[in-house]
Amino acid sequence: MxxxxxxxxxxxxxxxxxxxxxxxxxxxxxxxxxxxxxxxxxxxxxxxxxxxEERFLKDGYHRGHTGLNHLAFHVETRSDVDDWTERFRAQGVPILYEDRHPFAGGPDYYAVFAEGPDRMKVELVAKSK
Missing domain, CATH: 3.10.180.10 (2,3-Dihydroxybiphenyl 1,2-Dioxygenase, domain 1)
Structure with missing residues (x-):
């Protein structure tokens, strides 16, 4: 756990x-x-x-480097994914993989991938049907 x-x-x-x-x-x-x-x-x-810490700020973060790539969370429904997509857009939060949204994870994987502070990728995925 x-x-x-x-x-x-x-x-x-x-x-x-x-x-x-x-x-x-x-x-x-x-x-x-x-x-x-x-x-x-x-x-x-x-x-x-x-x-x-100030002394480490210059190095920055990038999800493609060794280490954490993103955080993914369950949401209950596809409608929740859609609602969050619109909320992110309204807040100016970039939606990643826009050309494949909401199926960027595959045809049976309904999710939004967004870019939060420090360009940290955040994923909200609907629970299976």
Missing amino acids: LHHVELNVSNLAEARAFWDVLLSDLGYTLYSEWEKGVSWIYGETYLVFVQT
């Missing part, structure tokens, strides 16, 4: 604004907050976002 995942972010305020809306809507609750970080919990698993 996964206990937690901790992600370093270049701008904690920007990350918090994005992730708070998304995670709260997905059923996560605010778990802990401190000067340099914040976390949300769902069941016994929590996600932690921590401000990257």
